[in-house]
Amino acid sequence: MTILQMRYFLTVCRLQNITHAAAELHLAQSTLSQAMQAIEEETGLNLFLRSGRTIRISQDGQKLAQKVTVLLREVDVFEENVREMASRHGKLSLAVPQQQASLLIPRLLNTFQNEHPEIQLDIIEPYGLEAARLVREEKADLAVVNYDGSTVPDLQYHRITSRAVKFVVWPEHPLAKRASISLKEAAQFSLVLLSEEFYVTRLLLRSFAAAHIEPDIAYFSPHLSTLYSLLRTHTAPSILFEPAVASLDGLVTVPFDKPLSLTSCIITKKSRQISKDQRLLIKFIRQQLLDDWTTPDS
Incomplete structure (x- = not known):
């Protein structure tokens, strides 16, 4: 799972709607749906309970979202540190x-x-x-x-x-x-x-x-x-x-x-x-x- 896919996944989890998530991420709905399917195939987990356009996060999906949230916080800190290092070169x-x-x-x-x-x-x-x-x-x-x-x-x-x-x-x-x-x-x-x-x-x-x-x-x-x-x-x-x-x-x-x-x-x-x-x-x-x-x- 890439960092970009993780960010997509958390947005879907927060909005629980593919259409709304795709709009916020400026993606085609089909692109975002394919990304979520790819995550499920890669992890082997059933992350979403689907009902039309509305989705609910499964228990496994909630656990994964918690772990992804912690990981992305560390990524954000890392990226900020890199930006500070780069700014010092100026x-x-x-x-x-x-x-x-x-x-x-x-x-x-x-x-x-x-x-x-x-x-x-x-x-x-x-x-x-x-x-x-x-x-x-x-x-x-x-x-x-x-x-x-x-x-x-x-x-x-x-x-x-x-x-x-x-x-x-x-x-x-x-x-x-x-x-x-x-x-x-x-x-x-x-x-x-x-x-x-x-x-x-x-x-x-x-x-x-x-x-x-x-x-x-x-x-x-x-x-x-x-x-x-x-x-x-x-x-x-x-x-x-x-x-x-x-x-x-x-x-x-x-x-x-x-x-x-x-x-x-x-x-x-x-x-x-x-x-x-x-x-x-x-x-x-x-x-x-x-x-x-x-x-x-x-």
Whole structure:
């Protein structure tokens, strides 16, 4: 007996009239009668006591109806669970740290959402390292980060392009007109950096340590806006991922003679299958970053 036949059977039991049941089910009366006969033949039970168009449910029919009712309730629960699972594929949690947020979030909320209104985006703005942790713990479906080359075994890194990390100052600073500088020259000044939860700062501290240089870090901030304010008030220079300041007026970026760079990538969890919606989002983000950074620094 199929699930559809079970639903037909319960409708006939409830209405006790083939004509009325057929009308409610939008079936031909002959089709429904044949379906009921097929159930009786399959089960070997006499389910109905017929008197013209009116039928009464036999004792066996009543017992079967009770069992079918219980079974169909379980089927309904199962189908609802499947629908909920399917609906979650239309919701994506995306972690976008600050250095990517100003570029990507307006385009995600405008262009991507207009092109794919069926996909609901839940966007959060953690630090770079925190973004990777959220994906690892499956609290975010994917993250966009500029990472320092280190990897976590259970994460998949979809690399896009690399860009330079540069010394950032104001036009009147003594090093502003230099074609390039060394880490040692940068360390002669008190610096303001992003906090150590950012990949760029982790890269810098590792690079200073490898060169046996102890920089004077005047302040670590978790907010790019704070660093922008300190730079514009000529308080202290900084070292940042170049695209993080590319759109800001009044600041100068100077490359290092031994280039430092971060790699833009999208992070997903290795053990989780990438859904169709995720592939669409990954393709969109990749294209946005490549369009803005068509000539990677090295």
